[in-house]
Amino acid sequence: MYKSLILVLVVLIGAVAADKRPLKLQSSHIQRIGKPLHQGNVGLDWCPQCIDTWDDIVQVVLDVILQYGVLDTCGDLCAIVESKTGSGVLGFICNFGCDFLGLDEFIKLMNKADIDPIYYCEKMNFCPINDNGDAKFKSFAVLPARAKMGSKIAIDFVYVSKNGTGTGEMILSIQTVDKVPLSAGLLVEAQKPGTYGDRIAIDTSPDPECDPTESQCEEWLQGVYNVTVILCNGQCGSHHPHSAIYDTAHGSFSLYE
Incomplete structure (x- = not known):
């Protein structure tokens, strides 16, 4: 019996390791690049x-x-x-x-x-809780600050935690020229005290699969785009316990023809 249970858990853990996707990625224009830079991850499986x-x-x-x-x-x-x-x-x-x-x-x-x-x-005890956690941005850069329409923009940032973090979310939102709302929510796993970094890519090419009859399609017009990143304990904006905003960072980039 125990051998069977161990075998089932091994198979399931293997499936978890092979399939870790974002929390809720709303915009196809926003992608997390690689694995976040971290020191001493708590090591969550489920x-x-x-x-x-x-x-x-x-x-x-x-x-x-x-x-x-x-x-x-x-x-x-x-x-x-x-x-x-x-x-x-x-x-x-x-x-x-x-x-x-x-x-x-x-x-x-x-x-x-x-x-x-x-x-x-x-x-349900799948994710750890840390209501005494903290996170403050140490650096935040939008590169390049000026680019040709259709280019890729990188959002690079580093934050520091003195007390570690709880299981949380990172929200990236873009204020676009044509007022089409663009945002993405990404999981930030609980971390021990340390320095952490992440990189997000923004593709300013029009999405060929976007159907204007079903939803608004971002055209990436010439002009200035304001970027906001929010780090949260728990889900950003949640009214449930174990939820709070750690820190917010702002930046911008401009597109030209």
Whole structure:
């Protein structure tokens, strides 16, 4: 029995290591480049995967309840979740979270309209909490400051934490010339005290896959673009516990023909 359990965990951890995606990347123009520079990461395995798959879990669980009604046990519910998705990772996270919270509380959580994946993954013990954490920008650069339309812009920054950080989010937003809202939210894993850096790329080429009949398409017109990056404990703007803004940085770049 124990050998089987160990084998399952090894397979699942391998899947996590191979699939770590952003928290919620809204704009295709904004991409994180490589791995963040860090010293002494706390070493999380399941936190990114829980956050990244949370929307999928919520949708599938609600679909299962709609189709089958409220089931008797977490095992019954999560077995169907795993079967419908074909994902052992989703099945494991569903089982772990449901067993930890209890079936009734887990279903109530699924029905909440203001789902905050970081908070709920913290609540289920997938992500560490540090309410005494801090982070302050040490440097922030937008390079190049002036570029030809269609170029790539790099946002380079370094921040320092004296007390470490909790599981959080980084929001990057761009005030565009044509007023099309562009932003991205990226997961910032809990860190020990130290110095950390990151690099974000902004592609100022029009997105060929953007359909103007379905959404606003950024045209990247000539002019000045203001950039804001916010570092947060928890999800930025959340009203849940363990959420706060650490620091904010501003910069800008201009495009010419």
